[in-house]
Amino acid sequence: MASTETTPAAGNGTGTADGGNAGTAGDIAGLEAGLDALESRIVDRQPWLRTAAAKAFPPLVAIVIVLGLWQLAYHFELKPHYLLPSPLDVAHSLRQKWLEGTLLGFVWTSVSRGALGFVASVALGTVLGLIVAQVKAVRAAIGPILSGLQSLPSVAWVPAAIIWFGLSDATIYAVVLLGAVPSIANGLVAGVDQISPLYLRAGRTIGATGLTGVRHVLLPAALPGYIAGLKQGWAFSWRSLMAAELIVNAPDLGTGLGQLLEQGREIQDMSWVLAAIFLILIVGIGIELLIFAPIERRVLRSRGLLVKS
Helix, strand or coil, rough: HHHHHHHHHHHHHHHHHHHHEEEEEEEHHHHHHHHHHHHHCCCCCCCCHHHHHHHHHHHHHHHHHHHHHHHHHCCCCCCCCCCCCCCHHHHHHHHHCCCCCCCHHHHHHHHHHHHHHHHHHHHHHHHHHHHHHHHHHHHHHHHHHHHHHHHHHHHHHHHHHHHHHCCHHHHHHHHHHHHHHHHHHHHHHHHHHCCCCHHHHHHCCCCHHHHHHHHHHHHHHHHHHHHHHHHHHHHHHHHHHHHHHHCCCCHHHCCCHHHHHHHHHHCCHHHHHHHHHHHHEEEEHHHHHHHHHHHHHHHHHHCCCCCCC
């Protein structure tokens, strides 16, 4: 009888243990499934045409509203017509330049200058940003100066550049560099400051020091801030270029969009002036959307900072 009484007790104990283990395993499985659900996101892929239309619709609506208000201002003569031409007058001016075969030349002159100046600014700004971010004495000495230079209007450098280099391409590129380099350097410094110290210690542990550490640890970890600095650097490059082209005007330099804008002012042709402003705006926005925005989205998505939707 004793053995008969103890056997069920032993059996009950085993059953309880098995049930507890099964419950624990079920809890762990549920937890893992929840974590997987957090990391993954099921997205229904939309047709690219529908996606493009959804993204293009709001800007198109904004453009239509602006053109409508512009046409109303022209119709009610808020300014005389020679001071405020209609959108059709501006379009006619653009068409005339296109038919003359000079429009693409103006755009290419400015874009090529801006691209070359930006590439040089990236090279100088990256080196300067790394030095400022890594060397405390250098940061204390020139960090505030970089911030001050970033806030300085680019046009302020034009008179000094003309005195230094005369009416030449060197003057234009000097203004572009002085306008863009501080923005790129400050962007990289901000990106380095946001790196987790754990990444830097891990890099030193595996022997990634010096230039190797910069290439494989520092720059990749600082990439989001660096990309933001590059975007801002391009904006400053383009603005600086237009400021320089407006003032530095010589036959040997060729005609860019800034010179085109100045020519319109000289002959008091507002259609010409507004057409040049429109081209400057389109080129700046186009390069931002076609080059920098996709790069930024890809970098942020790879870091889990942007969810694809």
